Amino acid sequence: MNNEKVFEMTFSSVYPLYVKKIEKKGRTEEELIQVITWLTGYSSEGIQQQIQRDVSFRVFFEEAPEMNLNTQLIKGVICGYRVEEIEDKLMQKIRYLDKLVDELAKGKKMEKILRS
Template sequence: MDNNRIYRLLFSSVYPLYLQKVEKKGRTKAELNEVIFWLTGYNEETLQQQIDGKNDFETFFVQAPQIHSNAHKITGVICGYRVEDIEDKVVQQIRYLDKLVDELAKGRKMEKILRI
């Protein structure tokens, strides 16, 4: 896995793809943002600053106010990797977000996605 490539991906370029993916499955931007806020601690304003600043994923996660204490409960396979076994913290957090977006697009209930 090429971590540098993943680190350098712009969050602002992937966010519209996340949105497109969930909206195609009948979910909303508000639900997508709720998932992102839960994982990262960002809010509407700080998330928009990350998008406007064209920050890469590494910066996005390094600057995240607080990764949720239940993020470790996110398990399963994404892009061929078991998220709980990924050793690189930033890559693991990126894959956590990918997994949450997948669950949202698959129609899982919010309380399940947010590990409540």
Template sequence: MNDKNNERVFKMSFASVYPHYVTKIEKKNRSVEELHQVIFWLTGYNDDQLKSIIEDNINFRDFFDKAPQLNLNVGLIKGVICGYRVEDIEDPLMQKIRYLDKLVDELAKGKNMDKILRS
């Protein structure tokens, strides 16, 4: 991805993408609670914080900049998402966004929660 495309993604509100995550996982009989578990594992957010992020239309840059604690095991997230290997993405913010995309994708594909959360 080029810097212009990255910047466009960084400015997107999390709230605008969140319904797509929900639709994707629910089509595969996964729950919103599981989606939240994945988001909380990655970012350290909790239910109240996530609700505020959605209500306040926080963009992806701020979503990750203000995350309480990026999980120490994010380096264990590997594989291809959107045509890119997540472990090879050079821009740190884009890599975090793709980590989230990868986790949501694994959830939708029916992967066991222990494997998704790298337990």
């Protein structure tokens, strides 16, 4: 799948998949929202507004209030790529989110996921 297809996917179409993935592993949607808030600076209400507006990943990250300064601490492999080595900044942000959702689903403690 090329980057443009990923960038134009709607956040609202992927969000339920994130919820399903983490709930299957005993985590909550509230924890998912906490992770997204940490990464992007969106409030819970802001996330819901973006879902209702049916925005693309591109718009979701362009309109993010403030990307967390500790994103450089997110390391590891997602979809066969090391997140810290992804050159396209938008794709890197999307993969950061994917990585955090994976960590949540794998049962990591919130303090570790939120790099605190």
